[in-house]
Amino acid sequence: xxxxxxxxxxxxxxxxxxxxxxxxxxxxxxxxxxxxxxxxxxxxxxxxxxxxxxxxxxxxxxxxxxxxxxxxxxxxxxxxxxxxxxxxxxxxxxxxxxxxxxxxxxxxxxxxxxxxxxxxxxxxxxxxxxxxxxxxxxxxxxxxxxxxxxxxxxxxxxxxxxxxx
Numbered sequence: 001x002x003x004x005x006x007x008x009x010x011x012x013x014x015x016x017x018x019x020x021x022x023x024x025x026x027x028x029x030x031x032x033x034x035x036x037x038x039x040x041x042x043x044x045x046x047x048x049x050x051x052x053x054x055x056x057x058x059x060x061x062x063x064x065x066x067x068x069x070x071x072x073x074x075x076x077x078x079x080x081x082x083x084x085x086x087x088x089x090x091x092x093x094x095x096x097x098x099x100x101x102x103x104x105x106x107x108x109x110x111x112x113x114x115x116x117x118x119x120x121x122x123x124x125x126x127x128x129x130x131x132x133x134x135x136x137x138x139x140x141x142x143x144x145x146x147x148x149x150x151x152x153x154x155x156x157x158x159x160x161x162x163x164x165x
Contacts, residue, residue, distance in 0.1 A: 006063055007065075007066070008058055008066070009068070010047070012050045012055070012068065018132075021134070022070045022125045024047045026147050030148050033148060040159050043155060044058075060117070061117075063158070064117065064119045064158045065117035065119070065121070066151055067122045068123045070124070076126055076127075077126050078137060078140060079142055083123055107120065128140060
């Protein structure tokens with residue numbers, strides 16, 4: 001028996017603001033990896049500039065939504081990855097999105113509108129440089145591969161859990 005679920009993996013960011021492109025870079029890495037090892041049917045890889053309405057549209061109806069975004073934290077630890085589950089206190093976390101409106105606002109708006117995914121996991125990567133320009137800092141670039149693997153593992157765990165019922 002094959003279990004079909006909709007999974008949305010969303011890279012948030014801006015590819016013209018250095019480390020803010022980490023979410024898009026992880027999505028690119030996942031697309032490259034999927035050529036040799038396809039993701040499960042129903043998995044959508046998308047990028048978004050962080051607009052809450054677009055985020056909600058991308059994750060609406062998903063059984064699992066995984067969002068990868070750059071974050072600012074004080075004190076900063078560039079390259080440090082935070083894994084946050086919606087039920088684990090996402091809105092109280094000290095790291096904030098690098099966008100004017102953060103994921104917290106998108107989550108709250110989706111909650112009010114009844115448009116949250118079944119499960120929401122956020123991978124927030126502390127950045128070193130969000131100035132204008134392209135290219136990730138070395139600290140952030142070094143986590144892209146392992147983070148793509150973590151996202152794939154998250155998808156696999158979800159698929160196995162869904163298959164068990």
